[in-house]
Amino acid sequence: MTREEPLGLEAAVAMQFLDRQPGEWYCTDCWAEAVDIDPRTVYRVAVLMATEEAVAAGYQAKVGGPCKICDAMGSKTAEMKGFRSVQSLGRSVKG
Numbered sequence: 001m002t003r004e005e006p007l008g009l010e011a012a013v014a015m016q017f018l019d020r021q022p023g024e025w026y027c028t029d030c031w032a033e034a035v036d037i038d039p040r041t042v043y044r045v046a047v048l049m050a051t052e053e054a055v056a057a058g059y060q061a062k063v064g065g066p067c068k069i070c071d072a073m074g075s076k077t078a079e080m081k082g083f084r085s086v087q088s089l090g091r092s093v094k095g
């Protein structure tokens, strides 16, 4: 039995957060904390953001990428970093 939960509103909130800071990378852990959304949800969004469709829409994600927050705290936190990092390319801003 499969249950397909819509990412919906939480995904939109999470992506709007990135839109406000185009070009900044966040790992999934810091992203989830910043937007106060379940890390499993943002992880699923990060997976979707690694697709060509997402890149066309102005987002990208990569495995083991940089993180604005973790990297600023230094290498001590490197092993605690989320598995994926995400970024808004700043192309999806409307109005």
Ligand SMILES: [Zn+2]
Residues within 6 Å of the ligand: 026, 027, 028, 029, 030, 031, 067, 068, 069, 070, 071, 081, 082
């Ligand atoms: Zn981080």
